[in-house]
Amino acid sequence: MAKNADAKRMKILEAAKRRFAHFGLAKTTMAEIAQDLSFSKALLYYYFPDKNRLYASVFEMAVDEIITETTAKIEDANGVCQAMDAFLSTRLQIIKDNYSIFEYAYSLRSELPPDVEEVLPKLFEKEIQQVSTILRKGIKHDGLVVDDVEVTAKILLISLLGMRLGILQEVKSLFLPPSKEEFDYILGLQQKLAKIFLNGLKS
Amino acid sequence: MAKNADAKRMKILEAAKRRFAHFGLAKTTMAEIAQDLSFSKALLYYYFPDKNRLYASVFEMAVDEIITETTAKIEDANGVCQAMDAFLSTRLQIIKDNYSIFEYAYSLRSELPPDVEEVLPKLFEKEIQQVSTILRKGIKHDGLVVDDVEVTAKILLISLLGMRLGILQEVKSLFLPPSKEEFDYILGLQQKLAKIFLNGLKS
Structure with missing residues (x-):
């Protein structure tokens, strides 16, 4: 039953x-x-x-897909740079593929249904763990020196997420989600940032 | 007259x-x-x-104060790290001192008066120039190697501004401005990020 x-x-x-x-x-x-x-x-x-509850569950399913797929890619990667690239590109590809589902979360609009808002901190927490895993890979295999892995992972993740703010500043439409083309631009900036940041962790 | x-x-x-x-x-x-x-x-x-127009003019005055004071501090600084620290702390101190004026711009709320919204890209553009100046200082005196100064400045600035997103993710209130205490936390994260990033630009 x-x-x-x-x-x-x-x-x-x-x-x-x-x-x-x-x-x-x-x-x-x-x-x-x-x-x-x-x-x-x-x-x-x-x-x-209600519809918001259903939407939140669909949103959570898509979030789980991001977490599952990126975790697998991080495990398979050789070295910290490949792991970080896989994390960023897989993440953004799933968001692009499920564009209309992530649109709400991505647009910083104030009418975000509360059920959806509850899913976001869970994703954030999980992503900090993933970036921590990537950094530990770098400490083990690529000579990175990191004082506090969790804090460093958090700073890097927030910076990467912040790239979206940059787009929004430029297009001056704080409350529209990025277009599909702008996602590629965001990914480019994220990759450059990650490269410089990881290089900065080499002693 | x-x-x-x-x-x-x-x-x-x-x-x-x-x-x-x-x-x-x-x-x-x-x-x-x-x-x-x-x-x-x-x-x-x-x-x-109208009141919004007056508010936007007051906001612009406060923005000009940020630009003038940070520019002076950057000029006086010895080396890239001191320049960056001065830029970050002066900027955040003026925002704290004028908390109720910046509150609107800081809270990502959708009812941002259009006149105020017009001032923000001007500040953003000016800040990119300031971070570019800081990076050029680092290239000249501290052995930084930077391909494209403006793009790199943009990535760093967006990352620093993104620290605010991180706070918002944690406190789960996307549409409230940070409290005065949270400003200090943001500054701490920004300083750590800037240090790692600038280190990452050393060859």
């Missing part, structure tokens, strides 16, 4: 992801998702009490 | 700055500023068509 419920929940999440990825949060209705699955609206609401 | 007009305009700006610095934009009225100066409201509106 629980297994069947899980399967239904997963079906709803997958249908919702397709809808949100195409049309975004605002232009998707619960009725449309129910229709896609030939489910009743009541069944949908049994699993997800 | 023009000189007299300039003097009046300056008096209004100074009175407005005191009001805004104490009470912020929302809790200050044009009537109060006029009263402080024993000016008529009509005279105030002759110089500044």
